[in-house]
Amino acid sequence: MPVISFANAKGGAGKTTAALLLATELAQQGYRVGILDADPQRWITQWHELSGPQHNIEVISEVTVASLQGHIRELARTADYTIIDLAGARDAIVTTAIGLSDHVMIPVQGCAMDARGGAQILDLIKLMEETGKLKIDHSVVLTRVTSMVTTRALLTIKGLLAARGVNVINTPIAERTAYREIFDCGGTLYTMDPARISNLDKARENARALACEVMQLLPVRIVRTQQPRRLFKVVRSAA
Ligand SMILES: Nc1ncnc2c1ncn2[C@@H]1O[C@H](COP(=O)(O)OP(=O)(O)OP(=O)(O)O)[C@@H](O)[C@H]1O
Ligand SMILES: [Mg+2]
Known part of the structure; x- marks a missing residue:
């Protein structure tokens, strides 16, 4: 079960939105998501x-530094993907989550080009890799x-990050009304009314493309039979 966390030390970079878009899209595709x-801020x-x-x-x-690892262990039994939404900080829980993740996504606003909060996370990852000898x-x-x-501006940002050896997800998350509305109305892009929300089709397409890339990056085979679950229970109670 891949664990994906969303981190950027700067508040408002788009972490929660990106995390929720990915989670709801993976769920829509049939994956169980924790x-x-x-x-x-919840x-x-x-x-x-x-x-x-x-x-x-x-x-x-209400996930804490102390409870994080236990939750991940629990979700490994029931979820295909685990997604962690972090606060805009560089504190103990962010560091712990990064250390426990299979992949860290660092949302950076393409328009503002304000990558400082993202750079802090990149530096933290580098430090953890060097001191902890992990990847x-x-x-x-x-x-x-x-x-x-413009496409050219995006290519420039990608080029700068590539020069630092940083991978950039090919699908940028667009500015969309639908992505704000999810938090106001609840539900998902698939329960919204296309007549009420502008460019909902484009918003769905964007979320799908993002999830596709993540699924390729961190593939999971869906096992849907009841048998492994029953077997698992027998093994546990016998132990
Ligand atoms: N792609 C987007 N399209 C439209 N609005 C967006 C998009 N991404 C984020 N927003 C809006 O920007 C604001 C900040 O986004 P979000 O809460 O996702 O950022 P965050 O990094 O999680 O912030 P925090 O550090 O406070 O947790 C929210 O009002 C959100 O609705
Ligand atoms: Mg947030």
Whole structure:
């Protein structure tokens, strides 16, 4: 079960939006997704309370440094992907989550080109890799990209990051009304009314492309039979 965390030391970079888009899209594709809400602001939890139970999605709230690893272990039994939403900080829980992740996504706003918060996470990952002698896979995902941001400007950002050896997700997350509405109305891009939300089709297409890339990066084979689950229980009770 891949664990993917969303980190950027700067607030408002688009972490929660990107995390929720990926989680809901993976759930839509049939994967069971666990979301660990490790932000004290509880945005994902509030979205979940507003939305009610969502097919294939489990949200765990009030995650702490002490409880993080236990939650991941628990979700390994029930989820195909675990997604961690972190606060805009560079603190103990961010560091712990990064250390426990299979991939760290660093959302950086394409329009503002303000990559400082992202750079802090890149530096933290580098430090952890050097001191802990581990490899922490990570990628920058450009967010809130508008039509004002030209392909050339995006290529420039990608080039700069590539020069630092940083992978950039090919699919930038566009600035879309639908992505704000999810938090106001609850539900997913698939429960919204296309007549009410502009460019909902494009928003869905964008989320699908993002999830596709993540699925290629971190593939999971869906096992849907009841048998392994029963076998697992027998093994546990016999132990
Ligand atoms: N792609 C997008 N399109 C439209 N609005 C967006 C997009 N991404 C983020 N926003 C809006 O920008 C604001 C900040 O986004 P978000 O909460 O995802 O950032 P964050 O990095 O999680 O912030 P924090 O550090 O406070 O947790 C929110 O109001 C959100 O609705
Ligand atoms: Mg957030």
